[in-house]
Amino acid sequence: MEEILDQKKIRIEKLEKLKGLGLNPYPYKFVRTHIIKEIREKEEEMVGANSVAIAGRIMAKRGHGKTVFADIKDESGKLQIYFRKDTLDKKLFEIVDLIDIGDFIGAQGEIFKTGTGELTLLVKGFEFLSKSVFPLPEKWHGLKDKEIRYRKRYLDLIMNKDVREMVVMRAKIIKKMREILDSKGFIEVETPTLQPLYGGAFAQPFKTYYNALERDYFLRISDELYLKRLIIGGIEKVYEICKDFRNEGIDKTHIPEFTMLEAYEAYADYADMMDLTEEIVTGITKALFGSLKFNFQGNEIDVSRPWKRLGFYEGIESLTGENLSEVTRGKAYTFARDHGIDIDENAGKGKILDEIFDEMVQPKLIQPTFVIDYPLEISPLAKKHRKNPELVERFEPVIAGIEIGNAFSELNDPFDQRERFEQQKSMKEMGEGEIQELDEDFLKAMEYGMPPTGGLGIGVDRLVMLLTDIPSIREVIVFPQLKSKE
RNA sequence: GGGCCGUUAGCUCAGCUCGGUAGAGCAUCGGACUUUUAAUCCGAGGGUCGUGCGUUCGAAUCGCACACGGCUCACCA
DSSP states (O other): OGGGOHHHHHHHHHHHHHHHTTOOSSOSOOOOSOOHHHHHHTHHHHTTOOSEEEEEEEEEEEEOSSEEEEEEEETTEEEEEEEEGGGSOHHHHHHGGGOOTTOEEEEEEEEEEOTTOOEEEEEEEEEEEEOOOSOOOOTTTOOOOHHHHHHTHHHHHHHOHHHHHHHHHHHHHHHHHHHHHHHTTOEEOOOOSEESSOOSSOOOOOEEEETTTTEEEEEOSOSHHHHHHHHHTTOOEEEEEEEEEOOSOOOSSOOSEEEEEEEEEETOOHHHHHHHHHHHHHHHHHHHHSSSEEEETTEEEEOOSSOEEEEHHHHHHHHHSOOOTTOOHHHHHHHHHHTTOOOOTTOOHHHHHHHHIIIIIGGGOOSOEEEEEEEGGGOTTBOBOSSOTTEEEEEEEEETTEEOEEEEEEOOOHHHHHHHHHHHHHHHHTTOSOOOOOOHHHHHHHHTOOOOEEEEEEEHHHHHHHHHTOOOGGGGSSSOOOOOOO
16 A cells, blocks of 8 residues: 555655666765764754764755755754755755755754854755665654554654653663662672562563463563572572563553563662662762752752652541551452442552552652551561561651552561462452462572572552653563554 | 543544534645754545444434453452
């Protein structure tokens, strides 16, 4: 169908014409003297400079008979270029007609300023670097259709500056994250993406078949249990930044394929992990903005340390006036229902409380807050609170109502750990949908002895959302999956 | 999975209420123009109106089904 598009036909004719003139529309190389940003930054000294060679994609073309203006864009910026009949070889000027919006061009000439003050390259020679045969989206309205934006990210990147900025910011954020962890002596590792048992979180996995091993495998929902094995093995500070896969719904803060940082430190507890979280987030924020404040969806977020600490039950009480720390499951269930929270009837007490918190408290936490000390039953991998055995030493950092991570004093007592797995199993029998499956191999590792350990997970995509002021997780992922059309 | 909305030219959109052989701007093509910049001016081409079925003399328009997408609710840490 594309084959019959007139604009494409015409462009192919131009391409043939170029070939007919002995020109290669797809050559191998072009040597630039400058990138556009350099020319703009050194504007004053560049004016008058001769033999400046730049390359890029033609984004606009304005013909005036014996002169032609065009905009050329490289990765660093955009520059106007100017073709004049009297400064170009006659044959070459005729070829200007064959330039289309979208073509890659290498041009060489002199930098000057036009009457209106626009920095411009007066072209003395140019060549085609790649002929574009399909028209780009419109220059003024650009490309808006989200479906096309996600399916053809290359067009989105060409047309929408924000997307490029997001990609760059994302790279900077992850780079800084590594820098901070590396500088503190953390070792970066890679653990299996394909796992025989999935664990470390509550979620439905993606399932696959491992031909060579002749059995079903799962894409990891977390790398937690592997990183802890490394702690057991004596790597005292360890981290991994990787994709996790959870076969569940998509919304503004959830997506099945997402990026997670997990870091573990021996001899540390969750309070140390709070410090580490603050250090990572403030370090990145400072590196990006030069300050500790940024804007997210109309709220000014200030990540200055120390962040607020809010007890899980304390949070519920302060916003609902109700102390739910010692109520029965039934009472918690009724309370949730009375407040319009729809809850699965098989949900355990911890799950219900978690829902109440997520619905009623979390959205109100705009400035950075560590929600601390969670109910035991929803945290089977966390160590019991040193002062209250009903709670665990766990926290979630929340910013702008979004939980950006999860951390604990890691459970290192293999007997307690086994009990927790058993407890999970019985919860499943009660009807709870998602539980932490018992992992014998992991328990065995722990039985050899695991030091006290602090563990931290940070949702990288969510952090990127916050720091780029983009409210949807799909926007901060370069290629979000869409259903394929047959 | 539910609800609402969308799908019309390469792109951005009108037209649908109240059925009568499809419009604009940009892009493209032809012409004019040697400092324009959403260049301008004159002229032209370009569409199985998401797909299928139905109602009707006649469907972009009304109905049903399906596909894809968006928002939202639910699910999901």
